[in-house]
Amino acid sequence: MAGLSIENVTKRFGETEVLKGVSLDIADGEFVSLVGPSGCGKSTLLRIIAGLETQGAGSVRIGGTPVEDQRAADRNLSMVFQSYALYPHLTVGENIAVPLRMRRLNGVQRLPLVGGLMPGTRAVAREIGQHVADAATMLEIGHLLDRKPGQLSGGQRQRVALGRALVRDPAAFLLDEPLSNLDAKLRVQTRAEIAQLHRRLAATFVYVTHDQVEAMTMSDRIAVMMGGRILQCAPPDVVYEDPDRIEVAEFIGSPKINILPLEILPDGRLSLQDRALDLAVVEGARGVASLGLRPEALRLKSGDSPLRGRVVHSENLGSEMFVQIDVADLQERITLRATPEQRGALALGTPVALDFDLHKALIFDADGARIRRLRHLNAAASEVA
Amino acid sequence: MTRDWWKHLILILGVIIVIAPFYMMVSYSFKSPGEIDRGEGGFFGRQELMVDERCVKLRDPDRDDIAVAAGRFPGHSDSDIRDALLAEAQSDCSMRPVIFNYTKAFTEAPLLRYLLNGVIVTASIFFIQVIVALPAAYALAKLKFWGREAVFSLVLFCLLIPVHAIALPLYIMLAKLGLTNTYAALVVPWTISVFGIFLMRQFFMTVPDDLIDAARMDGMGEFTIVWRVMLPTAVPALLAFAIFSIVAHWNDYFWPRIVVTGNRDLFTPPLGLREFKGDGDGSFFGPMMATATVIVTPLIVAFLLAQKRFIEGITLNGMK
Numbered sequence: 219m220a221g222l223s224i225e226n227v228t229k230r231f232g233e234t235e236v237l238k239g240v241s242l243d244i245a246d247g248e249f250v251s252l253v254g255p256s257g258c259g260k261s262t263l264l265r266i267i268a269g270l271e272t273q274g275a276g277s278v279r280i281g282g283t284p285v286e287d288q289r290a291a292d293r294n295l296s297m298v299f300q301s302y303a304l305y306p307h308l309t310v311g312e313n314i315a316v317p318l319r320m321r322r323l324n325g326v327q328r329l330p331l332v333g334g335l336m337p338g339t340r341a342v343a344r345e346i347g348q349h350v351a352d353a354a355t356m357l358e359i360g361h362l363l364d365r366k367p368g369q370l371s372g373g374q375r376q377r378v379a380l381g382r383a384l385v386r387d388p389a390a391f392l393l394d395e396p397l398s399n400l401d402a403k404l405r406v407q408t409r410a411e412i413a414q415l416h417r418r419l420a421a422t423f424v425y426v427t428h429d430q431v432e433a434m435t436m437s438d439r440i441a442v443m444m445g446g447r448i449l450q451c452a453p454p455d456v457v458y459e460d461p462d463r464i465e466v467a468e469f470i471g472s473p474k475i476n477i478l479p480l481e482i483l484p485d486g487r488l489s490l491q492d493r494a495l496d497l498a499v500v501e502g503a504r505g506v507a508s509l510g511l512r513p514e515a516l517r518l519k520s521g522d523s524p525l526r527g528r529v530v531h532s533e534n535l536g537s538e539m540f541v542q543i544d545v546a547d548l549q550e551r552i553t554l555r556a557t558p559e560q561r562g563a564l565a566l567g568t569p570v571a572l573d574f575d576l577h578k579a580l581i582f583d584a585d586g587a588r589i590r591r592l593r594h595l596n597a598a599a600s601e602v603a
Numbered sequence: 604m605t606r607d608w609w610k611h612l613i614l615i616l617g618v619i620i621v622i623a624p625f626y627m628m629v630s631y632s633f634k635s636p637g638e639i640d641r642g643e644g645g646f647f648g649r650q651e652l653m654v655d656e657r658c659v660k661l662r663d664p665d666r667d668d669i670a671v672a673a674g675r676f677p678g679h680s681d682s683d684i685r686d687a688l689l690a691e692a693q694s695d696c697s698m699r700p701v702i703f704n705y706t707k708a709f710t711e712a713p714l715l716r717y718l719l720n721g722v723i724v725t726a727s728i729f730f731i732q733v734i735v736a737l738p739a740a741y742a743l744a745k746l747k748f749w750g751r752e753a754v755f756s757l758v759l760f761c762l763l764i765p766v767h768a769i770a771l772p773l774y775i776m777l778a779k780l781g782l783t784n785t786y787a788a789l790v791v792p793w794t795i796s797v798f799g800i801f802l803m804r805q806f807f808m809t810v811p812d813d814l815i816d817a818a819r820m821d822g823m824g825e826f827t828i829v830w831r832v833m834l835p836t837a838v839p840a841l842l843a844f845a846i847f848s849i850v851a852h853w854n855d856y857f858w859p860r861i862v863v864t865g866n867r868d869l870f871t872p873p874l875g876l877r878e879f880k881g882d883g884d885g886s887f888f889g890p891m892m893a894t895a896t897v898i899v900t901p902l903i904v905a906f907l908l909a910q911k912r913f914i915e916g917i918t919l920n921g922m923k
Contacts, residue, residue: 270816290819303817307835320822382821 220281220389221246221422222267227276229262236262238446239276244390246281249416249423250451251433254443255469260426263443264392267424269293280389291320296383300395302375304367304382311350311363314381318346321386353385356415373404384415390422397432409435430470434458442466464586467510473540473553476516478525480507480581487595488581491524491547497576500591502583510580513540513555518563519573525552526571529564543570628899631892635700639888650699658696664688700889707890708897712878713867718897721872724789724859725852731794732848733841740803741829745815755804761797767857774861784869788862793852799844806840807833842909850902872898 222244229237236259244250252260265271267278269290278285285293296317304313319328322342327333334340354360357377367375376396383391396412397405413436416423427433433440434454441451442465450462461467467475481489482505486498490509516525527545541564542551554572556564564570581589626646631639634648664672669684676684698706708714742748743755773792774783782788810833818828834841856873863869875898879891 265816268816268820270819290816291822291824295820297817297820299813299817301811301813303811303813305814305818305832305835307838316818317821320827382817 221248222390222424223277223279223282224263224267225277225279227263227266227278228274229259229266229271230274236446237266237273240443240446240448241276242441242448242451244422244424247420247422249413249425249436249438251425251427251437251440252443253427253430253433253440253469256428258443259446260428260443261394264297264394264424264426267390268295268297268392294389295392296386296388296390297392297394298379298383298396300398302367302379302399304375304378306367309364309366310359310370310378310381311354313367313378314350314353314363314385315346317382317386318349322346349385350381353381356384357381372400373408376400376408380412380415384419388421390424393423393425395427396425397427398429405432412436431472434470440470442469444469461510461580462588464508464510464582464588467580467582471512473513475580476511476513476552477550478509478511478548478552480509481505482507486593493524495576496594496596497579497581498593498595499581499589500593502589506584507589508582508586510582511552511574512578513553515574515578516552516554517573517575518554518556518560519571521571523571523573525573526569527552529566529568529570532564532566534558534561539564543572545572625899628892628895631888632704632896633701634889635703636887636889638700648700650701652697653700653703654693654697655703659689659692662688662692662696664692704889704893705897707879707887708893711887711890712875712894714872714875714894714897716868717870717872717875718901720869721853721898723786724871725849727786727790728793728852729845729848731790732796732799732844735795736799736803736844737834737837738826738829739800740807741825741833743800743804744807745810745812746825758797758800758804762801770858770861777862783862784864784866786869789859789869789871792858796844796848799848802844802847803837803840806837810836846906846909849905853898853902 222242224240224242224244227237227240228235240259240263242250242263252263254260262271266273269285269288269292272286280293280295305316308316322345323333323339327336327339327342334343350363351360354363357380359374359377359381362370362374362378367378370378376399379396383393393412397408400408409432412423412425416436425433425436437454439451440454440457441448442457443449444465450457450466452460457466457470461470464477468477478490482499482503483489483494484504486500486504488495488497488499488507488509525545527543527548529541530544530551531542533540536558539556539558539561541554541556543554544551552572576594581592583589630646630648633646633650634644635651635653637653638644638648664685668688669681672684672688673679676687679687743751743758777783777788777792782791814832814836815828818832823831853871854873855871856876859869859871859874863871863874872894876891876894879887879894
């Protein structure tokens with residue numbers, strides 16, 4: 219087990235710059251997710267850590283040792299691929315045994331027939347067999363050891379790929395979208411299992427995904443990547459509640475956060491839909507800004523409000539309900555989280571007024587950076603007039 | 604179905620065109636010379652007893668034979684004994700045409716030796732071709748290096764060079780090296796098969812990159828990947844290539860004819876056919892066709908056994 223340290227790593231493929239100076243420190247035993255839309259460079263970063271790509275500049279350290287001059291094979295990392303990448307000609311047991319055979323047996327010992335006659339091969343082979351059996355038991359695939367990958371379902375193949383990764387004791391586990399080929403139900407189940415596995419092994423995990431739910435549910439920290447940069451790396455609740463940038467706020471959270479246009483008046487006060495809020499910025503530029511409101515920060519209100527509109531669509535998920543509201547003068551609909559009991563008040567076409575908690579409002583400047591220094595003008599009544 | 608009758612008609616015509624020479628070959632290998640000349644006897648011939656004139660001639664009794672045989676025929680004149688011996692020879696030398704043709708094929712020329720040569724040559728060629736082609740194809744398909752596309756274009760270019768165009772320089776080279784009339788002369792010029800490199804490269808392109816990356820993560824070097832990961836996944840394609848390679852070199856008449864001059868111990872099976880090419884006194888078509896049948900049978904059997912995987916290899920969809 220070891221921590222990883224990535225410093226100012228860059229990478230370009232021809233003209234396109236995929237990574238623009240990425241730095242990330244991952245502690246020993248930590249579970250870090252790299253999450254971002256496709257093309258953001260997260261897989262490339264993982265492959266650079268693995269040694270399957272070489273970075274343009276910057277350094278990668280595993281357990282404090284620089285690994286630039288080490289091949290992938292020598293970095294002692296395990297990787298699980300999206301396509302599982304099992305050897306189609308080997309049985310499940312042989313697949314899981316490969317990393318150990320490659321490391322513990324020498325070239326002659328690995329030869330068929332002849333290898334078995336070499337001194338020591340049998341003892342090592344027995345030991346490897348024991349490790350494979352242990353890994354298989356942990357993943358509950360003991361009964362599949364004699365099958366070929368072609369005879370397995372997607373979920374079973376995924377487990378075999380995991381087994382091949384954890385059969386030895388690597389410095390860290392790298393997982394490249396390991397769940398994206400599974401169906402939704404299996405994905406939820408395997409998600410929990412991987413998280414449990416991480417707790418049990420207490421190993422360093424780097425997990426690449428484009429699915430923010432996976433990242434939120436499994437990680438100690440989430441690194442949100444976009445356009446070749448890490449925008450924010452923090453625990454899931456911080457990334458959700460306290461995003462550094464508007465892109466992070468928009469990417470994390472489902473349904474998506476509501477972004478409303480905001481104006482910063484010359485005196486620093488914020489104005490929504492031409493109505494001043496009891497909130498002001500302390501410093502910085504005046505003019506255009508954005509207000510981010512999570513669906514659960516919004517409430518139904520009777521009476522006057524800057525946010526008035528009509529219900530245009532609603533999704534009842536059973537335990538909660540998401541209602542889309544069309545507000546005049548806004549291009550995008552606002553999503554509101556409601557309880558199913560409020561169904562009656564939220565029939566299609568009903569006019570509604572919305573209210574929100576100013577403490578939960580996320581303010582971003584024109585560039586999308588978060589404005590954290592805010593002044594509440596009316597400390598007692600922190601709600602919109 | 605009825606709309607497609609013309610397709611079947613064309614296919615049947617094609618089949619007849621392809622099958623006809625094989626039919627003639629097998630049929631001739633069953634028939635007596637007379638039946639072949641007169642074109643009668645159907646497929647199997649009538650299989651009437653025939654007399655091998657050469658065998659009888661060889662046993663033409665001379666004075667010593669008659670003296671020796673006198674004991675067996677007491678009281679006969681020399682000419683009677685001679686007639687009796689001739690009759691004996693006639694009956695010993697008469698046999699069914701099919702037996703005559705096939706025994707001739709094996710006794711007149713050392714056909715077994717030729718077959719063994721064929722096996723040695725084609726197996727060595729294929730083995731070395733694989734050793735060269737797999738790493739080359741792997742590099743061209745999966746490794747990134749400067750000039751890869753140029754190298755691959757050269758491979759494609761080499762596919763266009765006909766063997767016969769470079770036969771003479773090749774021969775001169777081998778002659779200067781003193782390699783004519785050796786197995787090396789039969790094998791070496793074919794060891795680098797651009798077709799093999801091309802075919803395997805196209806197949807390797809379909810192997811997912813993740814599989815190779817996984818092998819690297821598991822601790823394999825590039826050569827280990829070629830032999831332990833690529834080779835086993837490429838078996839269908841390799842089998843297709845094997846058929847092309849083995850058929851081409853087993854049946855090759857041109858090249859062995861050029862580099863093997865005189866030394867019959869090095870003859871490959873097709874050269875064996877020449878043994879029955881009588882120049883002045885007519886050809887021995889029966890034994891010749893029997894030899895041809897013996898030569899092609901191993902290939903046909905091998906193809907039938909490998910047919911399914913062969914077609915898999917041609918369609919190049921080894922893995923999903």
